[in-house]
Amino acid sequence: MPRKTTGLLAAAVVALAGTLAACGSSGGSGGTSSSSSNVLKVWWYEGNGSAYQIAWDQAIKDFKKQHPGVTVQFSLKSFNQMQQNASMILNSSDVPDVMEYNKGDATTGLLSKEGLLTDLTPEATKYGWDKLLSPGLQVTARYSPKGVMGSGDWYGVSDYAEYLTVYYNKDMFAKYGLPVPTTMAQLTSDMGTFVKNGITPFANAGDDYMAMQYLYEMELSQSTPQDVQNYERYTGAVNFHDAAWTNAVATFQDWVRKGYIAKNSVSLTATQAGNDFETGKSPMMLSGSWWAGTFESEIKNFTWGTFLWPGNTLNAGSGGNLFVVPKNAANKTLAYDFINDTLQPDVQKLLANNGAVPISDSTAGVTNPLNAQLIQNFQTVASSGGLAYYPDWPTPSFYNTLLAQTQDLMNGASANGVLSTLQTDYDQYVNSLG
Amino acid sequence: MTAILSRPRPGAGVANTGNRGAGAYLTYLLPATVLFGVVIAVPLAMNVYNSFTNWTGVGPRQWAGLANYRQLLHDSEFWASMWHSLALVAAMAVIPTVIGLFVAAALFDVIAKRFSPRVASLLRACIYLPQVLPIIVAAIVWSWILDPQYGALNVALRDAGLGFLAHDLLGDPHTALLTVMAVLVWFQLGYPVVIFMAALQRTDPALGEAAEIDGATWRQRLWLVTVPQIRPEIYVVLLTCTVASLRAFGWIYALTSGGPGVSTQVPSYYSYQSFFTNLDVGYGSAIATVMTLIIVAVSVVFLWVQRRHTA
Numbered sequence: 001m002p003r004k005t006t007g008l009l010a011a012a013v014v015a016l017a018g019t020l021a022a023c024g025s026s027g028g029s030g031g032t033s034s035s036s037s038n039v040l041k042v043w044w045y046e047g048n049g050s051a052y053q054i055a056w057d058q059a060i061k062d063f064k065k066q067h068p069g070v071t072v073q074f075s076l077k078s079f080n081q082m083q084q085n086a087s088m089i090l091n092s093s094d095v096p097d098v099m100e101y102n103k104g105d106a107t108t109g110l111l112s113k114e115g116l117l118t119d120l121t122p123e124a125t126k127y128g129w130d131k132l133l134s135p136g137l138q139v140t141a142r143y144s145p146k147g148v149m150g151s152g153d154w155y156g157v158s159d160y161a162e163y164l165t166v167y168y169n170k171d172m173f174a175k176y177g178l179p180v181p182t183t184m185a186q187l188t189s190d191m192g193t194f195v196k197n198g199i200t201p202f203a204n205a206g207d208d209y210m211a212m213q214y215l216y217e218m219e220l221s222q223s224t225p226q227d228v229q230n231y232e233r234y235t236g237a238v239n240f241h242d243a244a245w246t247n248a249v250a251t252f253q254d255w256v257r258k259g260y261i262a263k264n265s266v267s268l269t270a271t272q273a274g275n276d277f278e279t280g281k282s283p284m285m286l287s288g289s290w291w292a293g294t295f296e297s298e299i300k301n302f303t304w305g306t307f308l309w310p311g312n313t314l315n316a317g318s319g320g321n322l323f324v325v326p327k328n329a330a331n332k333t334l335a336y337d338f339i340n341d342t343l344q345p346d347v348q349k350l351l352a353n354n355g356a357v358p359i360s361d362s363t364a365g366v367t368n369p370l371n372a373q374l375i376q377n378f379q380t381v382a383s384s385g386g387l388a389y390y391p392d393w394p395t396p397s398f399y400n401t402l403l404a405q406t407q408d409l410m411n412g413a414s415a416n417g418v419l420s421t422l423q424t425d426y427d428q429y430v431n432s433l434g
Numbered sequence: 435m436t437a438i439l440s441r442p443r444p445g446a447g448v449a450n451t452g453n454r455g456a457g458a459y460l461t462y463l464l465p466a467t468v469l470f471g472v473v474i475a476v477p478l479a480m481n482v483y484n485s486f487t488n489w490t491g492v493g494p495r496q497w498a499g500l501a502n503y504r505q506l507l508h509d510s511e512f513w514a515s516m517w518h519s520l521a522l523v524a525a526m527a528v529i530p531t532v533i534g535l536f537v538a539a540a541l542f543d544v545i546a547k548r549f550s551p552r553v554a555s556l557l558r559a560c561i562y563l564p565q566v567l568p569i570i571v572a573a574i575v576w577s578w579i580l581d582p583q584y585g586a587l588n589v590a591l592r593d594a595g596l597g598f599l600a601h602d603l604l605g606d607p608h609t610a611l612l613t614v615m616a617v618l619v620w621f622q623l624g625y626p627v628v629i630f631m632a633a634l635q636r637t638d639p640a641l642g643e644a645a646e647i648d649g650a651t652w653r654q655r656l657w658l659v660t661v662p663q664i665r666p667e668i669y670v671v672l673l674t675c676t677v678a679s680l681r682a683f684g685w686i687y688a689l690t691s692g693g694p695g696v697s698t699q700v701p702s703y704y705s706y707q708s709f710f711t712n713l714d715v716g717y718g719s720a721i722a723t724v725m726t727l728i729i730v731a732v733s734v735v736f737l738w739v740q741r742r743h744t745a
Contacts, residue, residue: 087491111492115493207605263602264583264602264605265582266605267580267602267605267690268605272581396713397711397714400707404692408607411695413695
């Protein structure tokens with residue numbers, strides 16, 4: 001074989017070997033970032049104009065004032081980009097110093113278990129984060145060696161909270177002379193009135209996270225705090241055929257049958273459901289506190305407010321997404337300082353005034369009564385130990401499973417079959433944990 | 435005679451330059467070989483390896499042997515997705531090929547002759563237009579059209595006094611797959627029409643004219659005279675469309691996410707869900723590996739049949 005050809009083939013072999021090595025390095029320890037020591041790399045994926053972006057921009061400003069010689073390099077990522085590539089990114093040498101990441105076992109828990117995140121426990125004590133965050137909010141910040149939330153070391157810090165609340169159209173309630181419901185009986189009566197007048201009471205999205213959240217609030221109405229711990233943290237057996245789940249699927253199907261939730265919302269997304277509320281098509285919507293900022297800026301033709309799901313002590317909610325520090329981050333000390341800045345009063349106030357729920361329980365300086373109400377309602381839930389996290393957290397596949405099963409429920413599938421599918425999926429994952 | 439005797443022996447020249455020639459060929463093949471290795475061979479090998487492991491996508495893989503494949507055998511969602519794949523083969527390969535054949539013949543034989551070739555070209559371009567659109571863009575537009583509340587289709591039905599026909603087509607398990615199939619036929623039709631019209635250009639018009647003189651109808655001429663002449667193109671269309679339908683992802687991703695329930699789930703989307711949201715990379719790899727084998731097998735069968743019929 002000519003020498004030239006041999007050389008080219010050798011180059012090809014080297015290239016292939018290099019590719020193999022690169023592809024196969026995901027389990028390795030990776031290198032360390034080559035960043036300069038006076039650069040702080042920050043990544044998050046909250047959109048421009050959101051309360052989080054406004055508040056965190058202020059945190060960057062505060063950080064720059066405290067560290068005049070340091071350059072902050074910020075990159076806006078997408079949620080999908082981070083969800084799908086986080087492990088690959090964190091294994092590389094080009095990692096951010098601090099980044100936003102989803103809370104929960106399947107995300108931060110998994111990365112912490114695989115050693116890709118920095119243990120923030122010493123910093124939590126040093127900076128006093130363990131005092132600033134209430135025990136309910138610390139649940140999603142701490143992970144066991146198996147990556148299960150609620151105990152163990154700190155691997156992230158939330159500077160805001162979130163929970164499910166009912167948004168309601170005050171003008172439509174007033175038009176039909178309806179009281180703001182504080183009990184399930186009142187809510188049912190209000191819904192009946194709306195249906196009689198040809199109005200679908202609740203906006204819903206079957207092809208998104210919303211339908212499963214209705215189901216979960218219904219389940220929580222007959223659930224205990226221990227049930228929640230068992231479900232979310234595998235502390236005990238979970239029976240999907242128990243009274244709480246059986247009642248939840250029956251109630252959910254009943255509501256669809258009676259038109260409280262539109263049957264033709266099976267294929268809708270959360271954005272479409274939000275539009276239904278914003279346009280007054282539906283006078284209520286159960287969803288996360290993260291909608292408040294959007295509604296404040298987009299709803300101009302009617303007044304609205306929020307109330308907690310009537311009759312529940314337990315309510316879906318938790319600390320917000322986390323700021324985490326990758327194991328390979330170059331400037332961890334700067335990262336800790338930045339995280340600490342996000343917890344300071346000026347940043348917290350910006351969160352509160354732009355429709356997010358700060359970790360601080362104070363509403364002092366909150367100018368918009370809608371935001372004050374949002375914060376007070378959260379404190380009502382959190383202070384009574386009622387935060388029940390979210391229904392799709394227990395297993396990585398539970399979001400897809402719950403979404404498909406709630407769609408089936410809306411289309412009239414057997415409640416028993418749905419519960420059995422949930423049980424099988426849940427048990428399969430829990431058993432795999434060992 | 436002298437000239438004949440002095441002519442090099444057949445193959446002698448090739449034999450003399452054989453080593454140099456082979457080396458030169460290898461050099462030219464090298465970039466494509468490296469590209470093939472990096473883009474296809476290595477990822478394929480890794481995918482097959484991953485399918486024998488339990489892996490979340492982070493950390494070390496755990497050898498699982500055939501466990502993922504055993505799970506596939508008993509997974510009702512996987513088998514449902516395979517059946518849905520057959521429906522997509524009908525929607526993307528069989529139906530467009532049949533309709534495309536008639537449309538192409540009509541444009542070539544009727545429109546071009548009775549009106550003008552320009553009109554036929556214009557209509558062909560219109561039919562082909564969906565193929566130019568990015569799949570995600572077309573799918574999102576269709577999801578708007580089919581929106582149960584504000585979509586153009588349901589609003590038009592209500593405005594026309596046909597509100598009883600308004601329906602959440604993508605949200606009803608009885609209509610979701612059929613609706614996706616209808617959209618796919620709309621999208622795919624242009625491809626066979628363009629290929630078949632090009633094929634019809636090379637057919638011998640004398641054969642058709644002779645058949646016409648002998649009293650053959652248009653349909654008889656199409657089936658007995660034209661189709662045998664364009665059989666290679668039909669095979670190519672069927673093969674490429676079948677492979678495309680087995681890999682269909684974007685339409686499901688943007689239109690239904692596999693729902694409602696799992697009524698429009700397909701293997702490629704199920705594999706994606708396993709990889710990226712269920713964090714079960716081993717299982718997602720097993721689905722992808724099975725689909726690779728099926729696609730290779732389908733391709734081999736098509737090529738074998740094609741060679742047999744066109745030899």
